[in-house]
Amino acid sequence: MQNAMEDDRFQQFNKVKLSNGASITKNLLENTSNEKKTHKSKQPTNQLKSGLLGWYAVCSIREISGDDPYFFTMFNEPLMIYKDKDSNLRCIKDLCPHRGASFRGGQIIDGELVCPYHGAKFSSTGKCTNLSRITCNHIVDSNYNNYATKIHLYQYLCKEVGDYIFINYTGSSSTNLEEIEVKENIDSKILNTYGFKTEEYKFEEVIVDFKCDWARIVENHLDILHLFWVHGETIPDADVNRNVITSFNQEITRDSNQIESKYKYKEKDKGEFIRIKFLPPGRIIIYKGNPEESRYIQVLDHIPLAKNQARVIVRHYRKFLKNNFFNSLILFKNLQHRIFYKVFAEDYMILRTQTFNDQMGYIEKDNVKLLGEDKMIQYYWDWYKNSLNEDKPWDIHPIKSDTNSVHQELAMLYPPENKILAEKNNREIVVKLIARLIIPIGLAFLLI
Missing domain, CATH: 3.90.380.10 (Naphthalene 1,2-dioxygenase Alpha Subunit; Chain A, domain 1)
Structure with a gap:
């Protein structure tokens, strides 16, 4: 039946x-x-x-311009992509391992990610590079050496393929990218x-x-x-x-x-x-x-x-x-x-x-x-x-x-x-059309 x-x-x-x-x-x-x-x-x-876990194209390479990071989420997890000092793409969990703040409002200075909350700097490997001076120049915690082994960024593999930026999303970010097992060849993208x-x-x-x-x-x-x-x-x-x-x-x-x-x-x-x-x-x-x-x-x-x-x-x-x-x-x-x-x-x-x-x-x-x-x-x-x-x-x-x-x-x-971009695009069409009308009219007046 x-x-x-x-x-x-x-x-x-x-x-x-x-x-x-x-x-x-x-x-x-x-x-x-x-x-x-x-x-x-x-x-x-x-x-x-x-x-459902694997390589996703998450943005165009044009979204990563200059030193501006690109923020997004995947399956609820907040992430961020930026370029390090060698122009390598890095995809990290949007979470500062110092106090758990977001990197929104932070900076990329000389290829290092700087947290906006206390100024912690992170290298492309994910290690903090200014541990002895995160907050105040005159305060040094005696536990910094031990702390240094624990503070690091959580990352996903990130590659540029054909003008797209892909991340290998597994749901579990890692502090060591070399340990990540990749099940699918990125060349297939x-x-x-x-x-x-x-x-x-x-x-x-x-x-x-x-x-x-x-x-x-x-x-x-x-x-x-x-x-x-x-x-x-x-x-x-x-x-x-x-x-x-x-x-x-x-x-x-x-x-x-x-x-x-x-x-x-x-x-x-x-x-x-x-x-x-x-x-x-x-x-x-x-x-x-x-x-x-x-x-x-x-x-x-x-x-x-x-x-x-x-x-x-x-x-x-x-x-x-x-x-x-x-x-x-x-x-x-x-x-x-x-x-x-x-x-x-x-x-x-x-x-x-x-x-x-x-x-x-x-x-x-x-x-x-x-x-x-x-x-x-x-x-x-x-x-x-x-x-x-x-x-x-x-x-x-x-x-x-x-x-x-x-x-x-x-x-x-x-x-x-959010219709702002659509409205902006329509305004650009109107402005450009008006400009195209004004230019020949102006030339005609000059010739007259």
Whole structure:
């Protein structure tokens, strides 16, 4: 009986009636006999080797400018990234080991981190370099030699890969980076290994913060069909809107490193429409067509800041409009950013209400019904729930009901939760347009 019900659920994809009278025909093309068997299995099996702990892209290298540190959180834990005197990236727990203060408001002087509370200085190895003079020049504690062996920074491995900064998040920071066991090679995070050469593209980037469940945002970005319905009037693509939604063949493949879904036009001569890769724990790559031929590629990195708080780094790579002067002239960057902010604002209420419904226990098998085109979503949730049970990342640094929320409040910096950047971008568009009008008018007056 159970198998029949599951089989019936996955057969619902044969024909889906839409509100405007259109219909979608979905044929899931499975590559192996094992994939075909999942139609009748109780639940798709998890094949991904990576769990929720591992390498995360947490920011762009542009966020670490000069001597300014970058503060953020991961699974509730407050962290900070800065460059030491040799320009090496360091990711530390935002906790001074002297008295437990935050490093917010501190300084980076000659590559050394200085605590704003009592002036303790720390080298790139995490050792305090001014133990005998932390507070007052005329007071020297006789216990400093013993104290020196105990005061040190708590660190995570931090690497720059392809213009991104990654940290190997394990939930347990260390005072000795050489003792950390790395389960996954960081080279697997190089974008050029996924079918396209970044040097052939230009990209625009925004960072967006959400007050909702991290896992729900990942699910949202794996869902191709919502683009037509939610963002059809915002995305400047003639192939993406409610009026042109059509039939696709969907082909899903899985291995130990990724889940991939290809959406192909029913007409064989038209090839692929879109391809999506999920690379655990937090990266999604979306190609407009075949990766080797795609003129437009989106890379999304999802960062679990805290419970009900998440950050997404969004990059849109393109092979067109690559001339910097022309892009500046037509305000391409500002216009792209305006689209980005609007798209994510359109998703925001959906994500927040989904988070609420999930946490209330409303999103369960009896209340929601997955269709055939949701099969990639099913595979993703299978991985997520399995990883959640094994890694238990939210249990490592749990937030209690009486826990001060200062780090969670300070972490929310970007739209749509904070619309300041979106409003600033709109003002820049207006100012630049006015400047472009004033300049030719001024020249005309001079000529007259």
